[in-house]
Amino acid sequence: MTKIRTELKEVNLQLVETIAEQQRNEDRLNLQLTRLRLMYDFVSALNAAQTLNEIYQIALNCICPALRTSRAALMTSDANYSLKYQESVGISEDFKQAIEGFFDDPLHRVELKARLFPHCAVFPSDRFLQTICQSENIGAWAVFPLEYENRHLGDIVAYFDIPRQFNDEEVQLTQTIVTYIAIAITRKQAEQALKESQQFIQRITDTTPNIIYIYDIDENRNVYCNQTIHHILGYTPLEIQAMGDSLLNIVIHPDDLSKIKEHYASVRHKKFDDLFLFEYRMKDSHGKWKWFYSQETVFLCNPDGTVKQTIGAASDITELKEVENRLQASLAEKEVLLREIHHRVKNNLSVVDSLLSMQARYVSDIEALKSLSDSQRRIHTMSLIHEQLYHSQDVGRVDFCEYLQRLVVNLYSSSNFNIDQIELKLDLQPTLLNIDTAISLGLIVNELLTNSFKHAFPNNLKGLIEVILYEDTDTELRRLQLTIRDNGVGIPQNIDVNSTASLGLRLVKILTQQLRAKLDLSCDTGTSFHFIFESNL
Numbered sequence: 001m002t003k004i005r006t007e008l009k010e011v012n013l014q015l016v017e018t019i020a021e022q023q024r025n026e027d028r029l030n031l032q033l034t035r036l037r038l039m040y041d042f043v044s045a046l047n048a049a050q051t052l053n054e055i056y057q058i059a060l061n062c063i064c065p066a067l068r069t070s071r072a073a074l075m076t077s078d079a080n081y082s083l084k085y086q087e088s089v090g091i092s093e094d095f096k097q098a099i100e101g102f103f104d105d106p107l108h109r110v111e112l113k114a115r116l117f118p119h120c121a122v123f124p125s126d127r128f129l130q131t132i133c134q135s136e137n138i139g140a141w142a143v144f145p146l147e148y149e150n151r152h153l154g155d156i157v158a159y160f161d162i163p164r165q166f167n168d169e170e171v172q173l174t175q176t177i178v179t180y181i182a183i184a185i186t187r188k189q190a191e192q193a194l195k196e197s198q199q200f201i202q203r204i205t206d207t208t209p210n211i212i213y214i215y216d217i218d219e220n221r222n223v224y225c226n227q228t229i230h231h232i233l234g235y236t237p238l239e240i241q242a243m244g245d246s247l248l249n250i251v252i253h254p255d256d257l258s259k260i261k262e263h264y265a266s267v268r269h270k271k272f273d274d275l276f277l278f279e280y281r282m283k284d285s286h287g288k289w290k291w292f293y294s295q296e297t298v299f300l301c302n303p304d305g306t307v308k309q310t311i312g313a314a315s316d317i318t319e320l321k322e323v324e325n326r327l328q329a330s331l332a333e334k335e336v337l338l339r340e341i342h343h344r345v346k347n348n349l350s351v352v353d354s355l356l357s358m359q360a361r362y363v364s365d366i367e368a369l370k371s372l373s374d375s376q377r378r379i380h381t382m383s384l385i386h387e388q389l390y391h392s393q394d395v396g397r398v399d400f401c402e403y404l405q406r407l408v409v410n411l412y413s414s415s416n417f418n419i420d421q422i423e424l425k426l427d428l429q430p431t432l433l434n435i436d437t438a439i440s441l442g443l444i445v446n447e448l449l450t451n452s453f454k455h456a457f458p459n460n461l462k463g464l465i466e467v468i469l470y471e472d473t474d475t476e477l478r479r480l481q482l483t484i485r486d487n488g489v490g491i492p493q494n495i496d497v498n499s500t501a502s503l504g505l506r507l508v509k510i511l512t513q514q515l516r517a518k519l520d521l522s523c524d525t526g527t528s529f530h531f532i533f534e535s536n537l
Helices: 002-048 052-067 093-104 127-135 168-207 228-233 237-242 244-251 254-267 318-360 366-391 400-413 435-456 503-514
Strands: 071-077 083-089 140-148 151-160 211-216 221-225 275-283 289-301 307-316 397-399 422-428 432-434 463-472 479-486 517-522 527-533
Touching (some): 052 083, 052 168, 083 093, 140 168, 151 168, 221 237, 244 275, 254 275, 254 307, 289 318, 397 400, 400 435, 400 463, 435 463, 435 503, 435 527, 503 517
Parallel strands (some): 422 463
Antiparallel strands (some): 071 083, 071 151, 140 151, 397 432, 479 527, 517 527
16 A cells, blocks of 8 residues: 555656646747747837837837846947947936946047957946946946947947846847847948938939930830929929820920931940930920930840930020021121122222223323233232132132132133143142132232243243142141242343342232241242241131
């Protein structure tokens, strides 16, 4: 009987131990479930937080029950390790100010560097910190560093009544909480930095005087434009985007529509560094057409490398176009006036020529008649310039090659010698000259050719007269070279060209000086005048 009682007692004892062990397992399981629910709610709250302050509050609401305390704080530090309380629970403002003031001292900031994860709460060793803690009835604290990807984000400080050791479960739970908080703070800081960057860019685009836009070539629509489009065209960005693939047909001028479509078709295979420039007209919200100058480049490409979107800046050049049109109209009007002036000058010179012809009829002196004839030739030389300008497309510059051909042919045909006697050779390159230079050169050619016709081939001698005109391109400065030469008898040795009484040669000398030209005279074989003009022609 005694044996049976002993066995029953052992069985009862084992049963009690089994029940106790099951109860302990159940308690641990319930604790784990509670902590899992806590972590789930904690992570969900972190993900839903809109600001950093919300994250700070959530962090303290979770850390306090995890460490069985009612007092905690989240602190951050700047690059100089100066502390600042961001959020706290259970501590006074005086305590926070005292702690911040203590760590403002550079001698104390070393305490914030290279902090390890704590496994216990201790009373600070510094006497001044001990005094601050005792005034707040704090007997120990534990500082948990918030670190993520080698960046120190701040610290969570838990305050206790007495020093204590954390068990493994508390350490593991706290490490998990601190890690999630560090990740949430990093993510939120990145979101805020991105948002601030986007706002900064948006402010820049909204304050620029140009329309900034992104056009999707695949979808044929605008996907972005700044507020400037409202100031210039009267449409809001939303109204522009609402036009969809009808945008170009609605706002682009019909005469420019095909050009714009061809532009976007050609952009398909362009590169990122290519820049596209074009002008076009757009209609504003009141139906008025405005001119724009756009600069575009590639913004986004498809996986196959073709261009999907372009980004551009459109400048309103309506006023510039209106000024350009007025200037073109004014220029056209002035060209008409200049042509009319040249025409009238030519007519007036013709009148003077006619008056001299009439005067010659009443002059019997041979020398006087020669002088009148020379004057008529000079007048005709100048008249040809004005006549050519009257018919020219450019009323400010003369095609001197064409002019010389007409002048030389007129002089040649008005001479009295037989055509078979004198051979005339022209080697003229196309050259544009201003009117003053052209008249001076024309008078020089007139005088020298007239002298050759009169004096180079006496007694019906046969010979050659050459006129050569070309522009020297071997130098940086524009240099024109003119040669007039013959193989006649040459200038007599007793005549000094620089001091001759001949009006024609004196006129050549004066005009050469006015044009700042270099004259090279050679009488070895006949006579050769070589001019080099280096001034602005």
